[in-house]
Amino acid sequence: MNLTFREAILTFKRAPLLSVLSVTTIAFSLFVLGLFGLVVINLQDALHNVEERVEVVAYLLPGAPIEATAQALKDIEAFPEVQSATYVSEDDALARARAELVELRDVMQELERNPLPASIEVKLKPGFRDTDHVAAVAERMRGFGFVDDVRFGRDWVEKLDRLRGLAAAVGIVVGAAFAVVAIIIIGTTIRMAVLQRSREIAIMRLVGATDGFIRLPFLLQGAIKGLLGGMVAVGLSFAAFLLINRYLLQSAFFTQEQAVAIIAFGALIGLLGSTISVGRHLKRV
Amino acid sequence: MIKFTNVFKAFPKGGLALKDVSFHVAKGEFAFLTGHSGAGKSTVMKLIYAEERPTSGEVRVSGYNVNEMRPREVPRLRRKLGIVFQDFRLLEDRTAEENVAFALEVTGARSSTIAARVMRVLTQVGLAAKAQAYPRELSGGEQQRVAIARALVNEPTVLLADEPTGNLDERATRGVFQLLRDINASGTAVVMATHDLDLVRQAPYRVIELQEGALVYDSAVDEARDQAAAP
Known part of the structure; x- marks a missing residue:
C-alpha cells in the first residue's frame, strides 16, 4: 500500500506536464458541469420563490358567523396539503388595499362603506403547489357554506407546472450530456497517462x-487527479459565482454537500477512467 | 529446468516461427541459442518467459507448464527467471539502484531487505559506485550491467539473455559475457541468444542452433552421437 x-x-x-494537463482537463470539464449546476440551482431557487406565492383565497359571504369561520380555519389547517391558513377580516383587507394601492388612496378615503369581503388565505406545503393539488384544495374550500368564491389563478399555476417540468427535463438532459462529455474527456486524458507509461x-x-x-x-493516481480536478472546479465555480454576484445578479452557490459531491464525482470519474483505461491496456498487451 | 518437446509456433499472420523444436536445458547449465536474425531465437525466449504460448507441443519451465498456465501464474514464473535484453529496458527516470529495487518491490519484498540486496547485486556486477546514476549517465555496457543486476536480484534459477551484447562494443561485450559466465559459475543456468559466433567459439558451452525456426544443431545431442559413433 x-x-x-x-x-x-x-x-x-x-x-508533471501530463499530470497538470490531466488535472486541468478534469477541472474544466467539471467546471462546465458545475456552471450548469449553478444555473440549475439558481433556476430552482427562482422557481421556489415563485411557488411560495401560490395561494388559494376563499372570499367569504358578508356576515359569515365568527365561530363557523374560526372552525373552518382549523379544519382547513388540518388539510394535509396546507401549510398555513390566515383569516383576513374586511377591515384588514381594506387596510392592506390602502397600503398597497397608493394610486387609489383618494378613492379609498371617500368610501362610505367597505366594499371588500373577508377572506381566508391558504398557503400550501412544498410539493403540493401544482395544479392538481391546488384545485383539490380549492374544491374542498368551496364546500363551506359561507364561502362565496375561491380563487387561485389556475392559468398561472398551470404555467408554473409546465415551467417546472421543462426545467427538470432540460436539467437532466443537458446535465447528462455535460457529464458524458466530461467522462469522455477525462477518460481520454487518463488513457494518455497510461500510454505514456x-x-x-x-x-x-x-x-x-x-x-x-x-x-x-x-x-x-486517477482518483487523486479527479479529486484535485474537482477541487479546482469548485474553486473556479466559486470565482464565477463571485463575479456574477458582483456584476450581474444576486445568485446562490452550492451548499457544502453539493460542493463535496462535485469533488467526489471528480474522484469517482478519475477512478473509473483509470480502471477502464488500465484494464484495457493490460488486456491488450 | 527448461524443456521444449516438439514445439511448433505459428505466426499470427501465417507461417511458422518454430518447427518441431525439442531441447532440454538442465539446472546450472550454460547454453547458447544461435542463428541468424529471424531464425526463432526470440520466439524461444518468449515461450520460456510465457510471453507467448506454443501452438502445439509442450514447453516446461522450472515446474510450470507454459501451455496450460493461467494468466495469474505468469508473474510467479517470471520471478524465478531473470531476463536481459539487447536494449536493456531500463526505466529512464530512475537511478540504477531504483531500477534494480523495482524488480524486488513488485514481488512485495520487505522494504527493510531491499536496499541490502540491491547493493549486493550492484556490487556483483561492478556498479556499486554508480548506484545513484541515471541510465543516460551510464555507458551501454554499464546499462546492461544494471539490467543484469535487476535480473539477478530475485535470485533466479535461470537467466535469459536475448542478444545481451548486441548493442555493445567489443570491450563491453567481453565484460558482460564474463559477468554472465561468473553468474553461471555460481549455479544459475544461463540461456543466451546471440549471433556473435566469436563469443560462442570462446567458451566451451552448449550450442543450440536454429535455422528458419527449426533446430538444426544441438552440441549436447550431436557431440554425444559423434562420440558414440567414434570407434
Missing part, C-alpha cells in the same frame, strides 16, 4: 509484477 501510494505520487513528479508497464510485467500490482498506482 505504501509502495502504491509512493508510485502514484511519484508520477506527478515524473510526468506503457514501456514501464511492460517492464513491470517482465520482472514479475501482477496485474493488480500494476493497476493499483494508476487507480490511486
Whole structure:
C-alpha cells in the first residue's frame, strides 16, 4: 500500500506536464458541469420563490358567523396539503388595499362603506403547489357554506407546472450530456497517462509484477487527479459565482454537500477512467 | 529446468516461427541459442518467459507448464527467471539502484531487505559506485550491467539473455559475457541468444542452433552421437 501510494505520487513528479494537463482537463470539464449546476440551482431557487406565492383565497359571504369561520380555519389547517391558513377580516383587507394601492388612496378615503369581503388565505406545503393539488384544495374550500368564491389563478399555476417540468427535463438532459462529455474527456486524458507509461508497464510485467500490482498506482493516481480536478472546479465555480454576484445578479452557490459531491464525482470519474483505461491496456498487451 | 518437446509456433499472420523444436536445458547449465536474425531465437525466449504460448507441443519451465498456465501464474514464473535484453529496458527516470529495487518491490519484498540486496547485486556486477546514476549517465555496457543486476536480484534459477551484447562494443561485450559466465559459475543456468559466433567459439558451452525456426544443431545431442559413433 505504501509502495502504491509512493508510485502514484511519484508520477506527478515524473510526468508533471501530463499530470497538470490531466488535472486541468478534469477541472474544466467539471467546471462546465458545475456552471450548469449553478444555473440549475439558481433556476430552482427562482422557481421556489415563485411557488411560495401560490395561494388559494376563499372570499367569504358578508356576515359569515365568527365561530363557523374560526372552525373552518382549523379544519382547513388540518388539510394535509396546507401549510398555513390566515383569516383576513374586511377591515384588514381594506387596510392592506390602502397600503398597497397608493394610486387609489383618494378613492379609498371617500368610501362610505367597505366594499371588500373577508377572506381566508391558504398557503400550501412544498410539493403540493401544482395544479392538481391546488384545485383539490380549492374544491374542498368551496364546500363551506359561507364561502362565496375561491380563487387561485389556475392559468398561472398551470404555467408554473409546465415551467417546472421543462426545467427538470432540460436539467437532466443537458446535465447528462455535460457529464458524458466530461467522462469522455477525462477518460481520454487518463488513457494518455497510461500510454505514456506503457514501456514501464511492460517492464513491470517482465520482472514479475501482477496485474493488480500494476493497476493499483494508476487507480490511486486517477482518483487523486479527479479529486484535485474537482477541487479546482469548485474553486473556479466559486470565482464565477463571485463575479456574477458582483456584476450581474444576486445568485446562490452550492451548499457544502453539493460542493463535496462535485469533488467526489471528480474522484469517482478519475477512478473509473483509470480502471477502464488500465484494464484495457493490460488486456491488450 | 527448461524443456521444449516438439514445439511448433505459428505466426499470427501465417507461417511458422518454430518447427518441431525439442531441447532440454538442465539446472546450472550454460547454453547458447544461435542463428541468424529471424531464425526463432526470440520466439524461444518468449515461450520460456510465457510471453507467448506454443501452438502445439509442450514447453516446461522450472515446474510450470507454459501451455496450460493461467494468466495469474505468469508473474510467479517470471520471478524465478531473470531476463536481459539487447536494449536493456531500463526505466529512464530512475537511478540504477531504483531500477534494480523495482524488480524486488513488485514481488512485495520487505522494504527493510531491499536496499541490502540491491547493493549486493550492484556490487556483483561492478556498479556499486554508480548506484545513484541515471541510465543516460551510464555507458551501454554499464546499462546492461544494471539490467543484469535487476535480473539477478530475485535470485533466479535461470537467466535469459536475448542478444545481451548486441548493442555493445567489443570491450563491453567481453565484460558482460564474463559477468554472465561468473553468474553461471555460481549455479544459475544461463540461456543466451546471440549471433556473435566469436563469443560462442570462446567458451566451451552448449550450442543450440536454429535455422528458419527449426533446430538444426544441438552440441549436447550431436557431440554425444559423434562420440558414440567414434570407434
